Amino acid sequence: MLIRQNRGGAETAPENAPPLPPLVCVLDDDPDIRGSIESLLRAEGFSVQTYASTSEFVMCDSVDRAACLLLDINLGDANGLDFQEELAGNEIPVPVILMSGYGDIPMTVRGMRAGALDFLAKPLSDDVLLAAVSDAIRKDEVRRAASAALDGTRQRYNALTNREREIMGLVTAGLMNKQIAARLGLSEITVKIHRGNMTRKMQADSLADLVRMAEELGAREASASRFNR
Amino acid sequence: MLIRQNRGGAETAPENAPPLPPLVCVLDDDPDIRGSIESLLRAEGFSVQTYASTSEFVMCDSVDRAACLLLDINLGDANGLDFQEELAGNEIPVPVILMSGYGDIPMTVRGMRAGALDFLAKPLSDDVLLAAVSDAIRKDEVRRAASAALDGTRQRYNALTNREREIMGLVTAGLMNKQIAARLGLSEITVKIHRGNMTRKMQADSLADLVRMAEELGAREASASRFNR
DNA sequence: GCCCACATCATCCTTAGGTATGATGGCGGC
DNA sequence: GCCGCCATCATACCTAAGGATGATGTGGGC
Numbered sequence: 001m002l003i004r005q006n007r008g009g010a011e012t013a014p015e016n017a018p019p020l021p022p023l024v025c026v027l028d029d030d031p032d033i034r035g036s037i038e039s040l041l042r043a044e045g046f047s048v049q050t051y052a053s054t055s056e057f058v059m060c061d062s063v064d065r066a067a068c069l070l071l072d073i074n075l076g077d078a079n080g081l082d083f084q085e086e087l088a089g090n091e092i093p094v095p096v097i098l099m100s101g102y103g104d105i106p107m108t109v110r111g112m113r114a115g116a117l118d119f120l121a122k123p124l125s126d127d128v129l130l131a132a133v134s135d136a137i138r139k140d141e142v143r144r145a146a147s148a149a150l151d152g153t154r155q156r157y158n159a160l161t162n163r164e165r166e167i168m169g170l171v172t173a174g175l176m177n178k179q180i181a182a183r184l185g186l187s188e189i190t191v192k193i194h195r196g197n198m199t200r201k202m203q204a205d206s207l208a209d210l211v212r213m214a215e216e217l218g219a220r221e222a223s224a225s226r227f228n229r
Numbered sequence: 230m231l232i233r234q235n236r237g238g239a240e241t242a243p244e245n246a247p248p249l250p251p252l253v254c255v256l257d258d259d260p261d262i263r264g265s266i267e268s269l270l271r272a273e274g275f276s277v278q279t280y281a282s283t284s285e286f287v288m289c290d291s292v293d294r295a296a297c298l299l300l301d302i303n304l305g306d307a308n309g310l311d312f313q314e315e316l317a318g319n320e321i322p323v324p325v326i327l328m329s330g331y332g333d334i335p336m337t338v339r340g341m342r343a344g345a346l347d348f349l350a351k352p353l354s355d356d357v358l359l360a361a362v363s364d365a366i367r368k369d370e371v372r373r374a375a376s377a378a379l380d381g382t383r384q385r386y387n388a389l390t391n392r393e394r395e396i397m398g399l400v401t402a403g404l405m406n407k408q409i410a411a412r413l414g415l416s417e418i419t420v421k422i423h424r425g426n427m428t429r430k431m432q433a434d435s436l437a438d439l440v441r442m443a444e445e446l447g448a449r450e451a452s453a454s455r456f457n458r
Numbered sequence: 459g460c461c462c463a464c465a466t467c468a469t470c471c472t473t474a475g476g477t478a479t480g481a482t483g484g485c486g487g488c
Numbered sequence: 489g490c491c492g493c494c495a496t497c498a499t500a501c502c503t504a505a506g507g508a509t510g511a512t513g514t515g516g517g518c
Contacts, residue, residue, distance in 0.1 A: 105337050109348050112341035119338050161494065174435030176474070188474095190496055196476060206403030207475095211440040390464065405504070417504095419466055425506065 020065040022137040023047045027057050027080070028072035028099070033122075037070065040126055041133065054078045066144060068117075068136035070129075073100040073107065081107065085114050093143060095136040099124065153213050156202050164198040171195060171207070172214035249294040251366040252276045256286050256309070257301035257328070262351075266299065269355055270362065283307045295373060297346075297365035299358075302329040302336065310336065314343050322372060324365040328353065382442050385431050393427040400424060400436070401443035 024046045026037050034050040041048045051057040053075060069087075073080035084096050098111045101122035108119045117139060118132040160168065170180045177195065181188040204210040253275045255266050263279040270277045280286040282304060298316075302309035313325050327340045330351035337348045346368060347361040389397065399409045406424065410417040433439040 103334050105332050105334065105348055105350050108334050108337040109341060112338060119334055121334050163495070172437050174437035176435075178474085186495095187497055189498070192476065193497090194495085199476095207436050208401050208403035208440045211437045212444065215441065215444060392465070407504085415465095416467055418468065421506065422467090423465085428506095 021045055021047045022140075023049065023065055023067040024070060024133055024137075025057065025067065025094075026050045026070045027052075027054065027075070027083075028070070029053065029074070029076045030072070033072070033124075037124070037129070040129065044130060046133070046137075054083050066137050066140040068095040068097060068133060068140055070097050070099060070133070073098060073111075074102060081110055081114070084111065084116060088114055093147075095140050095143075097132050097136055150216055153202075153216060157213070157217055160198055160201055163194050164201065167191060167194045168198050168202070168210070168214065171198075172211045250274055250276045251369075252278065252294055252296040253299060253362055253366075254286065254296065254323075255279045255299045256281075256283065256304070256312075257299070258282065258303070258305045259301070262301070262353075266353070266358070269358065273359060275362070275366075283312050295366050295369040297324040297326060297362060297369055299326050299328060299362070302327060302340075303331060310339055310343070313340065313345060317343055322376075324369050324372075326361050326365055379445055382431075382445060386442070386446055389427055389430055392423050393430065396420060396423045397427050397431070397439070397443065400427075401440045 024041050026034055026041075026048060028034050028037070028050070029052050031052070034052070038048045038050055071080045071084060075083070080098060080100070084098065087094070087096070096111075096114075096116045098108075098116045098119045099122060100107065100119070103119060103121055111119050117136050120128060120132060157165070157168075166184070167180060170183065175183070177191045178188050180186075180195075181191045184191070199210060202210060202213060204213060253270050255263055255270075255277060257263050257266070257279070258281055260281070263281070267277045267279055300309045300313060304312070309327060309329070313327065316323070316325070325340075325343075325345045327337075327345045327348045328351060329336065329348070332348060332350055340348050346365050349357060349361060386394070386397075395413070396409060399412065404412070406420045407417050409415075409424075410420045413420070428439060431439060431442060433442060
């Protein structure tokens, strides 16, 4: 029925990006720890960025590849658990691996509840650390893939006019054109026109398609970052 | 458009069930612990059932009210973490609170990963225990409410004939009646009839409604048990 | 044997959805 | 001031969906 037209327009991905190595961010106030972790991970082919304090950590703004954060809990002037919760609150979906030399069960519970993938006791075992990092990177790759699938839909949604977004909401709520027209104080024909333009812009092949897009945009979107294990 | 008709048929709930007190199952091999937890929780108004071993625990088959499981890790002949993972594997969605006198960080990580809500170190503090249990019961109430919302839909879906289920799948995939007819080797009119019966039986007010029901039945359904925190 | 649920198809009619063409008006940028 | 985007509405036409009525056939249960 509805043929897709404006395909392959301005997608964001720069065509044939070479596969960047996964990035591991290390936030620990002990220079020795930072150094040893960095050399270990670099030897395994990871990119590594290290930070001594939370203020240094500007989240590698590069969200262009799979990444994870190795986060120490005892940061001297700051608490890693607080920082982790702050990240989660700001919807920063990077997988977190917590580390501590003085960890206990309540701290572990708190960290895991906040979404940490693992909690490693210091001194760190190379094998354990590598396994945890590999797992975290794998999780982030899955998360990024799912997020990328949403990206196209979200871009198309953002390209709609306000009226079109409004009508998309009412259409996917199950209202008929005439009900929408009455609700918005429009004539039915105007609704049809907006609806047609909206459906074409969203590249929806059917109403069912459109409903699923709306569900993804509305329902998931915000929560997706936490439920990806 | 579509008026709901066969409302209030054979719903499962026995009309005006008195609100049963939440049930706490306690699985611990120490009789003293079982006794003290039981008396504490009973004083707070909870129903309590205690078990000394995993074989005794038949999950209070009564899934007719909010519940949670207080699970000791050191069960003598069995391991609480293994048992918890077994429960999760069998899709038994009861919230679990782990307890241990010899817990460490790796055990905590494992338990939390498997979906435990909390991990309490023994000796237990009354306040901490009560807070954990209250929280778990609250979580289970939310889970049960969400699950109940699905129940009606699932019942109606199961009441469909095979043909109607088949057509529901194709309708919610976005196919037009004539496409469905071709796919199934039927005439379009027959598809319309099945579709009409199906939509009425599902009590769907619109196609959008139907698509969401199909999404819930297909996509959530199995996973809902684990993502309910 | 009869009844009922299920499935199948036909004809007829109404409503809803989708598109094309054309027209008007506001608003912002060059 | 003109052009483009957006929004609005009208007329007309076509397709899709939904419902009513009627009919045929099959299989299972009492």
